[in-house]
Amino acid sequence: MQKKINEALREIQRGVSEIIGMDYIKSLVERFYANGTRFVVKAGFDPTAPDLHLGHSVLLHKMAVLQKYGANIKFLIGDFTGMIGDPSGKSETRKSLSKEEVLKNAETYKTQVFKILNPAYTEICFNSQWLNKLGTEGMIKLSAKFSVARMLERDDFAKRFKENLPISIVEFMYPLLQGYDSVALECDVECGGNDQKFNLLVGRSMQRSYGLNKEQSILMMPLLEGLDGVNKMSKSLKNYIGITDNPDEMYGKIMSISDNLMWRYYELISTVSLKDLEAIKQKVDEGLNPKNIKENLAFEIVSRYHDESKAKKAKENFKLIFSQNTIPDDLNEINVESNSWICKVLVDNKISQSSSEARRSIKAGALKINGEKMLNENFKLSSGIYVLQIGKRKFLKVKVK
Numbered sequence: 001m002q003k004k005i006n007e008a009l010r011e012i013q014r015g016v017s018e019i020i021g022m023d024y025i026k027s028l029v030e031r032f033y034a035n036g037t038r039f040v041v042k043a044g045f046d047p048t049a050p051d052l053h054l055g056h057s058v059l060l061h062k063m064a065v066l067q068k069y070g071a072n073i074k075f076l077i078g079d080f081t082g083m084i085g086d087p088s089g090k091s092e093t094r095k096s097l098s099k100e101e102v103l104k105n106a107e108t109y110k111t112q113v114f115k116i117l118n119p120a121y122t123e124i125c126f127n128s129q130w131l132n133k134l135g136t137e138g139m140i141k142l143s144a145k146f147s148v149a150r151m152l153e154r155d156d157f158a159k160r161f162k163e164n165l166p167i168s169i170v171e172f173m174y175p176l177l178q179g180y181d182s183v184a185l186e187c188d189v190e191c192g193g194n195d196q197k198f199n200l201l202v203g204r205s206m207q208r209s210y211g212l213n214k215e216q217s218i219l220m221m222p223l224l225e226g227l228d229g230v231n232k233m234s235k236s237l238k239n240y241i242g243i244t245d246n247p248d249e250m251y252g253k254i255m256s257i258s259d260n261l262m263w264r265y266y267e268l269i270s271t272v273s274l275k276d277l278e279a280i281k282q283k284v285d286e287g288l289n290p291k292n293i294k295e296n297l298a299f300e301i302v303s304r305y306h307d308e309s310k311a312k313k314a315k316e317n318f319k320l321i322f323s324q325n326t327i328p329d330d331l332n333e334i335n336v337e338s339n340s341w342i343c344k345v346l347v348d349n350k351i352s353q354s355s356s357e358a359r360r361s362i363k364a365g366a367l368k369i370n371g372e373k374m375l376n377e378n379f380k381l382s383s384g385i386y387v388l389q390i391g392k393r394k395f396l397k398v399k400v401k
Contacts, residue, residue, distance in 0.1 A: 005033055008069040012219075014274055015267045016062075017194040020201075021217030028188055032070025038121070039188040041071040042216075044178060046078040047105035052112050053240040054301070055224040055233030058268045059191050060116040062221055066189070073122045074185050075113055077106045080128040081177050112243050115305050130184040131177055142176050145209045146202070151175075154198045175199045179206035187216045194220040224268055227253060229261045238335075238401050245383075247306045251314035252385035254298035259290040262297060270300060320371045321387050331387065331397040338400050342367075342379045342388075351394050366390050 008029050013019065028039040043059050063073050079102050110124055134142065151172050152158050160167050175198060182190055182203035192200050200218045207215055223232040226239025233240045241253045257265065266277055284290055295315065302311035336345055343358035345351075346367075352358035361367055362377040368389040369379075381400045388396040 011065050017222045018220045024217045029069050038070050038072045041066050041189040042074040042076055042185050042187040043191040044076040044078050047102050047109055052243045053233055054269055058221050058224050061269050062191055064116050067118050067121045075122055075124045077126050079106055079126045080131040127181050146176055175202040179203040182216055183207055183210045189217045191219045194222055229258050243305055247302050247310040247314040248317050249384040251298045251302050251318050262294050331395050333397040335399045338383050339380045349396050351390055351396055361390050
C-alpha cells in the first residue's frame, strides 16, 4: 500500500513548479487509499478564447493524474470573472468580454476537456452560480477581507503603481472573486500556473476568513514552452499546437520541436509513467535515435485528441513527406499567412522565377505538395505544414499560420 502511495505522490509532483501544503495532499491521498474517500480539486479557466492549446492542457493533465489518486475535479469556467479578465502579468487594464462572448467560448471548453479528464469524476462549474448571488452586500463583505497593501504586494500591481499606470478597482476584485470560488466549492487543492501564485494564495486566505475547517493546498504548474522552445505557448505568438488542430498539422508540429523540448512535453503532457520515461531516456543515452521517441509522443498526442487510426495515418503522411531519401533533411523553412496563393509562395521564395512560370510548372504536373501532385494553379494554402517540391532539387518547407 505504501509503495502505491509513494508512486502516486511522485506522479502528483511530476513537473510541478511549486506545491504549498504537500502534507495535506499526502493525507488526502492516504485517506483515498485507506477508505476510498475522494477530495475536491479545482482549476479555473477564464473563457477568453474559443479553444484550448497544449499549453492549457498542462493543468488538465495534472488534474487527470489527481483523479487517478482520489480527486473529484471541479473544472471551473469563470463566466463571471471572465468578464473582468485576469490581470496576472498584465501591464495594463484588460478589455472586458461581454456575457455573450464568454458563454460562447465556454461552450467549446466543455467539449474539449473530456479528451483528458474522466467525466465520472469531473464536474463543470460556472462561477456565476454563486458570484451573482453575492450582491452588493456580499461584495462589500468580500472586499473587507483583504487590504490594498496586500494587493500591492502583487508584482504586476506593484510595478504598475510605481510607474503610475492605471489599476482599476475591478482588477482588485479579480483575485478576491477567484478566492471566493475556493470557499464556494470547499476546495482541498487548487491547481494553477506558476504565474497565478498570488491569486491561489488568496484562496487559502479566503477559506480561513470564511471559517472553513480546511485550507486548500496549492499546486502550481510551469508554463509550457511553445514550438520556438523559448516563449510560453501562445496563440498571439503563433507558437502553439491547438487541441483542435487537424491530425497532420498536430503531428507535424510536434515533430518540429527540438529534442530537448521533447522531454519537457513528455514530462508535462504525456501519460507515459515516470518509471517508463526514465527507461526511455536511458535508451536514448545508449544510442537510440530521439526522433523515434518524438514519433511516439506525436502519436500519443494525436491519438488523444483524435483517435489511433487518424494518428497512424498522420504518422504515415509525415514519413511520406519527410523521411523519403529524395527530400533533404535541412529544408529551408518559411512562415506564410493562411490563404496564401501557391504561385506567390513559389515566386517569393525563388522556387519559380515568375507567376507565369509557376503556373506552367503546376499545369505540367511538376509541383508536389506533401508528396502528391498539385495541378490547381489557383490553390491556396490553409493552416498546416507543407513540403513543396518542383522537380528533383527544389524544395521548400512551409508553415501556414
